[in-house]
């Protein structure tokens with residue numbers, strides 16, 4: 451169970467990005483969570499609410515986009531989306547593949563920030 | 577108060593990953609092979625390392641090892657008998673090691689990476705949480721004891737999938 455320490459780092463990264471953008475509060479955090487990230491969604495949501503209290507993220511909504519595992523199949527010469535994470539075989543031709551194209555993500559992709567004048571500011575990295 | 581959407585792309589573990597990348601660069605630049613050993617509690621990480629460290633030290637290789645456990649310095653004492661430089665990391669309840677602790681313990685031990693040939697990390701016995709934390713190793717080694725059941729890679733796909741090497745331990749059955 452390391453979701454508490456993941457949640458602490460999540461709040462830390464989000465709070466710093468929000469501060470850099472001149473925000474006072476964060477109302478939404480958008481997160482991409484890969485099937486192979488090793489993070490349990492429920493445990494992360496639970497930990498996030500606790501860790502976010504007393505920070506600029508207090509009460510913020512955590513919007514999680516779950517990403518399935520995607521491998522690249524050489525014989526088929528294309529990517530294939532897999533169901534679950536216990537088999538790494540191409541669903542079309544059954545060839546195993548270690549070439550993972552999606553599924554390890556554990557990243558923040560957006561924040562909804564609030565503060566005086568934030569709407570005027572330009573994104574730092576447009 | 578105004579609201580706006582801030583598009584960013586930031587890895588949640590970016591701080592750990594950056595520290596790990598810095599460590600790996602230092603290992604690479606100094607020709608040190610760094611390995612991170614993960615398994616369930618009791619699979620035989622320390623036993624495997626005891627034999628490996630002894631063999632390397634006997635061949636005149638310069639070896640250092642960090643070992644993480646929730647409590648006790650038993651493993652560090654076992655490994656130190658090999659003659660290698662060993663340091664225990666006590667996590668006091670934490671179920672995995674992080675790159676920052678590896679860096680801090682290397683400096684607290686006073687080890688100079690440039691003077692090493694091999695650097696071993698024995699992670700906390702746990703098949704789940706260590707998977708998420710890059711420690712700057714060049715190779716992640718996962719151990720599986722034959723007695724744990726052959727379906728462990730199916731039950732713990734994240735760690736087995738992230739490993740570069742797998743070692744099967746306890747494959748010689750003891751006399752009954």
Ligand SMILES: Nc1nc2c(ncn2[C@@H]2O[C@H](COP(=O)(O)OP(=O)(O)OP(=O)(O)O)[C@@H](O)[C@H]2O)c(=O)[nH]1
Nearest residue numbers: 616617618619620621622623624700701745746747
């Ligand atoms: N029969 C047999 N016993 C082994 C083998 N490897 C380790 N053991 C025994 O298994 C027990 C646990 O081994 P350790 O090396 O302490 O295991 P560990 O993975 O370091 O355990 P933690 O650090 O607590 O996670 C010890 O009693 C070892 O002697 C093996 O290959 N065969």
Ligand SMILES: [Mg+2]
Nearest residue numbers: 621622651698
């Ligand atoms: Mg041990």
Ligand SMILES: [Zn+2]
Nearest residue numbers: 451452671705
């Ligand atoms: Zn844990």
Ligand SMILES: [Zn+2]
Nearest residue numbers: 523526540543
């Ligand atoms: Zn295919």
